[in-house]
Amino acid sequence: MFGARQLPVLARAGARALWAHRAHAACISLAMALGIAALTVIGAAMDGARQKALEHAALYGPSGVVLIGGDLKNRPAGQRTRTFTFAEADRLATGLPGVDQVAPSVTITRVTVRAEGATHNALFVSGSPASYCRAWDWTIVQGRDLTEPDVATSARVCLLGATPARALFGRADPVGRTIVLRNTPFLVVGVLERRDVAGAHGDVNDRIIVPITTAIRRFGLDPHNYRVLRVTFHGSPERMDANKAALRAFVREMHGLGPGRPDDFTVLGAAEALDYWSALTSGMTGFLSLTAATSLGVAGFVLANLLSLAVLDRRPEIGLKRALGWRSSSILAQLLLEALLLTLAGALPGLALGVGACAAFAALDIMETAVSWRVFATGLGAALAVGLLFGLGPARRAARLDPLASLKA
């Protein structure tokens, strides 16, 4: 084989030859560029979907699940949605091993909030026991969390999500100010950290939290039955599968469900959320992968085709080099290097084009994309692989050319 020492010489010779045939080279690179651009957009779209799924899953936290009344997946028609009583929540909290906290949650949606002349339509207002942040894995950035006395006294206090905080108070500190919810004034005691997550039902930051007792009394909710329980566990997240299984068995037992009867509740954790999102996006991912492979394949065939023509065109050069004693492996190496150079020359503008398209899609709200180094590396790697793979045929044909016949061509 050729020595590594010849590589710089061969790369220079290849670059020189490509420059001499630059119109031809530009066509090949352009084909590559379009293929890589398509691959970049597709890769970024797939990453965008995956990232969204992960972010959404992260909302559930590593060691918590949400227990929802009713089987969300196969809800029998007409069945009354099963709920959890306060006593059941209490039995879970005391009877299930490994449980850290069981926090019932009540929610009203689309509530108009007013404060000092500003108005905001909050997506939802939740009632929660003390330690909302610990139960739901949120962080307080200003003020404090809900406390036992808040709940015990049905205090008119609240935590603001980042969206209502910004909408009502701008950049000012909302802690200590008052908001009005359904004609009841609430004192803002804390502000939740902003989370950059696209929720399934809209902005996750658009939330207001009040003590559960206050919510039930002020908003006229059923004080005995809860649709949603937040359950968190002690110990490492690796125990989650076991914890979930134990929880499910416990609730089935509590609900008196014999063998063969379906669950009348649903356990949702990070893994379930990820499954749900993956199921939503897997069809798209498969389709996009196929499209990506096709576009790269097309680019590869164009490369191979044009390179074959170029080799035919350059037979005298190849014959001359062989006559001057170039080994056929050196001819092969030079042409492969040319294929790589062409691919690279196409890959860089292709990546730029792809990133630009992603930005345009994002700006036009057509599609969520995530452009990462991984997408870059994949695009570049795929391009080089295609360059080598599809360059190999023409390069080998060139290396096998008869020196004398090529010289006379």
Added chain:
Amino acid sequence: MAQDVFSPATEAASAPGPGAGLASGATGVTGVTGAVARGTAPAPLIRLRALGKRFRQGDREVAALEDVSLDVAEGEFVALQGTSGSGKSTLLHVLGLLDRPTAGTYLLRGDDTARLDDDAKSAARNRLMGFVFQSFHLLPYATALENVLLASIYRPESARALRERARSLLRDMGLEERATFRPGRLSGGQQQRVALARALFNDPALILADEPTGQLDATTGRRIMEMLATINAAGRTVILATHDRDTAAFARRTIVLRDGRVESDVRR
């Protein structure tokens, strides 16, 4: 010290000049594969025995070379003369390992060339031989200097040393000012001198020239032939194919080919 450039490595080694250091390792003086029996008379540079070359043309077989047997010693200046179709070009291509005989043997410095694989033939072409063609065969997109450097691919020296050597060869050819010119801006004679510089780059023992004056006017052609004579006088073997009697007259031995056979072989 133009003399060193025109003389082969064997002499450069005994009288070190600017080319000597570059020549080391570039030319094997003991044969293509180094296999020469000690204690016997050195093999001739070229020994052909009953060499034949046939190829198919449509459904009839044409004999381009028939029963060619001859020796060429180191340092000879040989003209292969004949009309078009006489087989002189085919013979030159066989000698240059660009074409393969279909019969007989070709020993190059005692080595049977039939046993050389493609890489070994490439190595022999690169280090032992220099080619000069009728149509010059320069890369149109490369400068004179780059064209000379095409022969340098396997040389171990630094790129700078190689460029220096190429420049010095161009200087010897009187083309110092033209080093950065592309072939399109050079006259025919200048292009052939670039080709000559390229042929000499690796200090070959053998120069093979196929109608080197074929595309040149009489005066320019004579100048090229004088250069080949100088190259030969410095010790290199020169074999030239030509249809032209005047061009052949520069050689000291003329082999006339007719219909692929040696018609006459005359030394002067």
